[in-house]
Amino acid sequence: MKIINVIIQTCLIVCLCACQKEKSPEELSHRTIIVYMAADNDLSYDAIEDIEEMKQGFSGNTTNLIVFVDPASAAPYILKIGRNAESRVKSYPEFVSTDAGNMQMVLNDIIGMYPAESYGLVLWSHGTSWLPAGSTLKSFGEDNGRQINVSELAEILPIRFDFIFFDACLMGAVEVAYGLRNRADFIVASSTEIVYTGFPYDKIIPEITKPVPDLITAATAYIDFYRQLPGAYSSATVTVIDTKELENLAYATNRLIAGQKFDMSTFDRTSVQRLDVYGEQYVFDFLDFLDKAFSDMDKSDLSEQLAKTILYKDNTARFIDSYAITTYCGLSCYIPHPVRNDLNDSYKNMEWYTAAGLNQIF
DSSP states (O other), rough: HHHHHHHHHHHHHHHHHHHHHOOOGGGGGEEEEEEEEESSTTTTHHHHHHHHHHHHOOOOEEEEEEEEEEEEESSOOEEEEEETTEEEEEESSSSOOOSSOOOOHHHHHHHHOOOEEEEEEESOOOOTBBBTTTTTSEEEEEEETTEOOOOHHHHHHSSEEEEEESSSSTBBHHHHHHTTTTEEEEEEOOOOOTTTTTOOOHHHHHHSSSSSHHHHHHHHHHHHHHHHHOOGOOOOEEEEEEEGGGGHHHHHHHHHHHTTOOOOOTOOOGGGGGGGOSSSSSOEEEHHHHHTTTTOOOHHHHHHHHHHHHEEEEEEEEETTTEEEEOSSEEOOOOOOOSSSSHHHHHHHHHHHHTTGGGOOO
């Protein structure tokens, strides 16, 4: 009987402890914001500076601000950010932070450690729009030459986030947004490259940690920060995308293209507003491309839907010393390249390619 009593008591204690570990709904934090910094590259020093800005901008309210950072000089770790403070809450052995399995593991670890009613995500690293990992370019992230494709990123994100911020170059693309439409309610990104200083987190963090995140004010703070910088540093675009409207945007694009003839061999890609600094040019303004490619078509339905999809957009007058930004609709797109069949073939695997009817003209 003593043995049975001991067993029963032990089971009760185990059950009680297990119950105590479960947080009730009223104990959940209002929001957990995860900043995923794939910084095992030439941006490592900038990551440390951005963490300092986060500490300055964080008020210590009911939001958890959790930063995963993989620097070039150390193994990865997780920080909990406080007002002008930080604490390391978990360390990892060295791994590739752009590996899909590792990325999913870290996100699940943070969600498990800091459960909340809602979640936001900041993806911080290098980026080059939808372009495929493993090519001479990359999609999102950079860790010892390893990147992650947008389609793979969509698969490994463990929950639907309230918002995703991309502090990475060229991610304000219609192909990227459409690929992640089921993983976030809103996406905030730049369609151009981002100057190395990145987001001004001391100005952005106060906006996204409000009880109702003010994404438009955060985006405005971003563009205002770059607009006041001198010379070539005054270079930026920013957009706030409502992802629930993206399927309607694909439908409107498909309707515009249906039955149209388009000769890629004679089309002047350089006539379209460029949004990258690459010599070959891969990233163009979405609406300007359609205007130039189908100049005789009525685009009022498309423009109306685009206005529903893009909640906010803004840009500086120029980007570095490379080009002027004379038109910006809030989204970039790819135009098949005359000699880059590797990229053109990869593009056909993007969800946007089929949904928008691009398979009818490319």
